Amino acid sequence: MSESHRTVHPVDPTSQQRLQKVGLEYRLIDTTSDADLDGFQRADARGFHDQEPTGEALAQSRETTRERRNLGVFDATAGRLPIATVNSWVTSLTVPGGELDMWAISSVTVASTHRRRGIARALLEGELRAASAAGVPMVGLTVSEATIYGRYGFSSAVPVARMTIDTARAGWAAAPVAGRLLYTDREELADQLARLHDVSRGARAGQIPGWRGRWLRLAGLGVDDKDGAAVRGIRYLDADGTVQGVMAYTLSEIPGQFRFELRIRTIVTATDEALRAIWQFVISHDLVTRATVDLRPVDDPLPWLVADQRAVGVEVHDHGWLRILDVVASLTARTYQRPLDVVLAVDDPLGFASGRWRMRVGADGRAQVESTDDAADVTLGVAELSAIFAGGVRASSLAAAGRVQAESHVIDALTAAFAADRAPVLSIWY
Numbered sequence: 001m002s003e004s005h006r007t008v009h010p011v012d013p014t015s016q017q018r019l020q021k022v023g024l025e026y027r028l029i030d031t032t033s034d035a036d037l038d039g040f041q042r043a044d045a046r047g048f049h050d051q052e053p054t055g056e057a058l059a060q061s062r063e064t065t066r067e068r069r070n071l072g073v074f075d076a077t078a079g080r081l082p083i084a085t086v087n088s089w090v091t092s093l094t095v096p097g098g099e100l101d102m103w104a105i106s107s108v109t110v111a112s113t114h115r116r117r118g119i120a121r122a123l124l125e126g127e128l129r130a131a132s133a134a135g136v137p138m139v140g141l142t143v144s145e146a147t148i149y150g151r152y153g154f155s156s157a158v159p160v161a162r163m164t165i166d167t168a169r170a171g172w173a174a175a176p177v178a179g180r181l182l183y184t185d186r187e188e189l190a191d192q193l194a195r196l197h198d199v200s201r202g203a204r205a206g207q208i209p210g211w212r213g214r215w216l217r218l219a220g221l222g223v224d225d226k227d228g229a230a231v232r233g234i235r236y237l238d239a240d241g242t243v244q245g246v247m248a249y250t251l252s253e254i255p256g257q258f259r260f261e262l263r264i265r266t267i268v269t270a271t272d273e274a275l276r277a278i279w280q281f282v283i284s285h286d287l288v289t290r291a292t293v294d295l296r297p298v299d300d301p302l303p304w305l306v307a308d309q310r311a312v313g314v315e316v317h318d319h320g321w322l323r324i325l326d327v328v329a330s331l332t333a334r335t336y337q338r339p340l341d342v343v344l345a346v347d348d349p350l351g352f353a354s355g356r357w358r359m360r361v362g363a364d365g366r367a368q369v370e371s372t373d374d375a376a377d378v379t380l381g382v383a384e385l386s387a388i389f390a391g392g393v394r395a396s397s398l399a400a401a402g403r404v405q406a407e408s409h410v411i412d413a414l415t416a417a418f419a420a421d422r423a424p425v426l427s428i429w430y
């Protein structure tokens, strides 16, 4: 987050008062103070049940936290560390046909000594009010548990695939790919991951920019990374010698077999050819019988590249969660696959997105959205609207689940209009 966001968006006064009433101080962390940043980071690690970070790890993570709007909740009777944390920054969400400002939330923790007293609720509602006050139309996060955030209007919106590949059985079946693969050392790997993510993140809805600390960790350069030294990188160069793909992975021995599991940390590619070359490397790797990867798009071509599709186990799971605050700004930021003319009645228990909205999509795929008093064609909650927003969840699935109400031809029209041409993905945690 830029300096202006840290200074312009102070703590939410409603949550501040609510927490003050129970003797807790809710305040911004001073990002110019190493001690304050380290306290925040130590509380975050404790909240996520991580080990106490080393001095070196704290110094490394300061680079990231300094760029964010970090909030701590302090209990004067409980020591110097905050008893709850949250941070946020304004970033850019790729949507079909464009981008949208998004308030990204991370580091949501409440100390085990202070749980289930409404502190997380104060933090989350505070973030939504702060984002709305800042004029940011969308909020996003990735989650430790799928049961925590629905109550605030978030929904799983960008599902992804976890794949487990029996490489001994799969068999490479596609044509060989031109170009070549080369190993890349970990410093270069971090740079190449960053560059290629930036080049490719516009290709699929659901992506956000990464940051230096994220690429260092994936490349095995996080100072507290126990597997750091095991991380290897390869890069794919096309026929012109341009790097178009990169993979970070580790090899770990399967006990007693002298065979290895190839654990993919991430694959970032700018072309289909690069992805095919990397998959061929994985499938054909000597002494490897199993490969695993997560956060792949649900339409990854791997099953179509191998001789035996049953060698590729695919588990689709929730990953990117979204929450619309501003209906007009959000719905008009993306393009749609079909024309549409509907009135959406949106229920938002926290008020931000509530109302009846006429949404008209023209032949150019652009939407016009305005508040209306007309009768509703579709009735849904803000979580359901957020779910279908990026094109990763079908309105027809939510209608079948009884979570969106409309006549079936309206559901069909909504489903067709909101579809994305390529499956959305979010290839990082935040």
Ligand SMILES: CC(C)(COP(=O)(O)OP(=O)(O)OC[C@H]1O[C@@H](n2cnc3c(N)ncnc32)[C@H](O)[C@@H]1OP(=O)(O)O)[C@@H](O)C(=O)NCCC(=O)NCCS
Pocket (backbone or CB within 6 Å): 047, 048, 107, 108, 109, 110, 111, 114, 115, 116, 117, 118, 119, 120, 121, 122, 142, 143, 144, 145, 147, 148, 151
């Ligand atoms: C998840 C966590 C932040 C919740 O903090 P908390 O202060 O105990 O939550 P609150 O007391 O404000 O609870 C608010 C609501 O969420 C519910 N809730 C809290 N934690 C929940 C959980 N883990 N699963 C499901 N519901 C949960 C509460 O029951 C309450 O429901 P209600 O108000 O609708 O009746 C805290 O348990 C924690 O730090 N967990 C470990 C770190 C983590 O997983 N953070 C989330 C990262 S994405």
